[in-house]
Amino acid sequence: MTTSVMLDGNAVAADIKAELADRVAELRSRGITPGLGTVLVGDHPGSRVYVAGKHRDCAEVGIASLRVELPADATQADVEAAVLALDADPACTGFIVQLPLPPHLDTHAVLELIDPAKDADGLHPANLGRLVLGMPGPLPCTPRGIIELLRRHDVPITGATFCVIGCGITVGRPLGLMLTRSSEHATVTMCHERTEDIAAHARAADVVVAAAGAAHLVRPDWVRPGATVLSVGITRTIEGVLGDVHPGVGEVAGRLAPTVGGVGPMTRAMLLTNVVEAAERGGPREGG
Numbered sequence: 001m002t003t004s005v006m007l008d009g010n011a012v013a014a015d016i017k018a019e020l021a022d023r024v025a026e027l028r029s030r031g032i033t034p035g036l037g038t039v040l041v042g043d044h045p046g047s048r049v050y051v052a053g054k055h056r057d058c059a060e061v062g063i064a065s066l067r068v069e070l071p072a073d074a075t076q077a078d079v080e081a082a083v084l085a086l087d088a089d090p091a092c093t094g095f096i097v098q099l100p101l102p103p104h105l106d107t108h109a110v111l112e113l114i115d116p117a118k119d120a121d122g123l124h125p126a127n128l129g130r131l132v133l134g135m136p137g138p139l140p141c142t143p144r145g146i147i148e149l150l151r152r153h154d155v156p157i158t159g160a161t162f163c164v165i166g167c168g169i170t171v172g173r174p175l176g177l178m179l180t181r182s183s184e185h186a187t188v189t190m191c192h193e194r195t196e197d198i199a200a201h202a203r204a205a206d207v208v209v210a211a212a213g214a215a216h217l218v219r220p221d222w223v224r225p226g227a228t229v230l231s232v233g234i235t236r237t238i239e240g241v242l243g244d245v246h247p248g249v250g251e252v253a254g255r256l257a258p259t260v261g262g263v264g265p266m267t268r269a270m271l272l273t274n275v276v277e278a279a280e281r282g283g284p285r286e287g288g
């Protein structure tokens with residue numbers, strides 16, 4: 001039984017998409033149709049679902065879709081050619097390369113080829129550098145979605161203590177940077193696989209973000225009663241989807257973002273937001 005308040009990402013994402021649909025209509029009335037490109041390589045089961053969701057969302061708000069799919073044995077040159085084609089395509093306002101890429105590919109080299117002005121994921125080194133320096137730029141979608149989900153549920157961030165479990169490039173690492181900016185001013189403990197006693201760090205936190213990709217890692221006794229918990233990492237098994245947060249946490253936490261319907265829809269809503277913002281900026285940033 002879950003007694004915690006649900007941080008409902010589907011509901012908040014629906015509000016954001018309604019707001020974006022108005023902004024897209026305004027852009028289109030000026031002859032600007034924002035377009036989101038995606039590059040999907042291989043058959044990673046989650047990636048296919050997530051990319052399909054991204055394009056469904058685009059259709060809902062009036063953003064055009066440009067899909068590129070490559071086989072699992074695509075070469076580095078094939079993937080780089082797809083990126084360069086989207087860089088050059090005027091119909092593409094912003095695009096992403098869905099991660100993870102198959103292990104034979106060099107992810108960093110691919111991300112570095114994305115035109116920073118079209119980087120809808122905020123994962124180009126120049127944009128991550130802008131984030132470190134506190135300069136404006138596209139923000140990584142999942143961390144941005146987490147912060148927006150907390151804000152729209154009036155969960156205090158400034159002055160709060162966060163335990164972020166997992167330091168990956170799409171969630172944990174940029175989230176730590178974003179939470180410690182002057183606009184948020186949270187106190188953040190970053191935990192990873194070599195951290196001793198993650199449970200103790202989690203128990204001390206007002207907000208626990210579980211983004212390690214380790215099924216049911218966060219147990220009920222890891223959470224201070226009343227704390228806020230976000231289940232971000234997903235493990236797919238033949239029995240179904242398992243989150244990083246054990247189901248029993250719902251009886252201890254004050255608020256809980258569930259594994260499905262929590263942060264995932266917010267990630268997609270922030271991707272659309274990054275594309276609309278790029279279209280509104282209308283072209284490459286100076287010094288981009």
Ligand SMILES: Nc1nc2c(c(=O)[nH]1)N[C@@H](CN(C=O)c1ccc(C(=O)N[C@@H](CCC(=O)O)C(=O)O)cc1)CN2
Pocket residue numbers: 049050051053096097098099100121140141142170241259260261262263264265267268
């Ligand atoms: N290029 C990127 N790759 C990846 C990112 C990213 O931000 N950019 N993040 C994650 C996965 N992710 C984004 O693509 C993502 C995760 C979850 C969802 C989502 O809609 N989840 C649904 C459940 C869907 C299901 O599993 O059935 C939900 O929570 O309701 C969307 C996007 C890794 N890769």
